[in-house]
Amino acid sequence: MHRFIVKRLLLLIPVLLGVSLLVFAIMSFTPGDPAQLILGENAPLEAVAELREEMGLNDPFVLRYARFVGNAMMGDLGQSYTSGRDVFDEIFSRFPNTLILAALGVIIAVLIGIPVGIISATRQYSMIDSGSMIFALLGVSMPNFWLGLMMILLFSVNLGWVPSGGYSDWSSLIMPAITLGTGSAAIITRMTRSSMLEVIRQDYIRTARAKGVAENVVINQHALKNALIPVITVIGLQFGYLLGGAVLTETVFSWPGVGRMMVDAIRQKDAPTVLGTVVFLATTFSLVNLFVDLLYGFVDPRIKSQYA
């Protein structure tokens, strides 16, 4: 198991190098001169040329990339072209906001998805089952930024219950978390239902019933343990996805997170910030995925034995 963890951690290195190379290459093809951007449009040509030299922008691509990686490993992602602030510090001051939103989103999704999935599976083809499947289908089909807008319309504009954006107190968390969690809730519901349906057809469940075990014990203790294995993976993947993909939700609610920082940086053509945020979010996403894989081995000993 330890070897497996080490191997997976080592595999992360080429992945992260690849991701950063990919984004670095994309960003360096972006038209526009950073030196010009910093000094303003009316800056004299000599000053721009001087700054270009100073920033190392005239160096070959490989050298610039190597310097970026070297600095990034020391926790230096450069300075923002627009605010001059340290990108790394800025990301870390905003990351807790993104994290709390993603965590709440996943919690909401789990609290809705798993119970509804179990009820649907145990009453397959009933009204409850059809109803929850329709909701799940709507949940995966709805653009979440639109859901956010509609909630603002109803709860902020019309009812005035909660603030429409920003981060002032806990009440401003409610709508972004629900917006973010809805899609995941739908996916977890569908996954729990289909996994449960598969498990309750197995022989050991029939045996438990034949022994006279109460139905709720059969479902909640015998079936649930096995049914949840694939669901746990999905929950983990959703968490990673919400961390990395909260861009739109953060934009809708003016949420001071990393995703919105990236969108603002793109609008201002602030390359170091874009690069830093994308690499950071991709790294977090990969780490969460790695953790999910390890967790998977933990909840299902059959998988662990393959890597031992």
Next chain:
Amino acid sequence: MSQEMTLALNETSAEATRAAPKKRSQWLEVWHRLKRNKMAMAGLVILSLVVLAAVFADLIADYETVVIAQNLSDRLQGPSAQYWLGTDEFGRDIFARIIHGARVSLMVGVLSVAIAIALGGSLGAVAGYYGGKLDNYIMRVMDIFLAVPSILLAIAIVSALGASLMNLMFAIAISSVPTYARVVRASVLTVRDQEFIEAARAIGGSDARIIFRHIIPNCLSPVIVQGALGVAGAILSTAGLSFIGLGIQPPEPEWGAMLSGGRQYLRHAWHVTTFPGLTIMITILALNLLGDGLRDALDPRLKH
């Protein structure tokens, strides 16, 4: 030698006689199964309506005079007999813009998935068929792409190349290439070692012929299903990117861009954001229903 020849000949002629009528009936059978699925049929009907609206958009509303031209005296009007779904902040008919927006969404959706299937499918097929080092290299590169959430990758590409229809399509296609590479590789791996491939190789079929004539047709089902769901994903991404200003640029009508434009007027004009969003949802819903239905129809064993 002659015995082998006759054997091979027998096999091919037997295959030919079986294949000719069966090939048709197989797809016919899928269609029959799909037809029995009411939800999938509902999806197909809705999708057909969207496609028809996109095709005949010019007959429903003129692009220059109705969809693009501003009419400030009628701005932010609620739904009425004249403007079925109201007007936006420039006094343009929202219904007409939604209809014309269907063209953009469907085009980006279908073309980007087509590009992704062509690129990802070929990579996956090559990786799965040849295996070994090549497989390892290709799939490790795919892993790198998969390490970035696809919306982030698309955002990075569009922000670097600049916002335009072509770049948007390219970005969405590239960000979904690894998905198709994985799907195709997985199904090639299951087909590759089967006896009919061995038979094709024994009668001297070239690699290209085996891949294109024998392997790819047998790997189509998962690609079709993934493709239908992929179009839904691409339409959502288009809307999302346009919403943050990285997709289709105004004044061209696009569903996500319409949402973004109406956002400031949420307080005074609910219809500007409500209807384009509903349209996106209904279209995605139709594609999801159809995709689910296709999955069940193409592989009845998967159904519970």
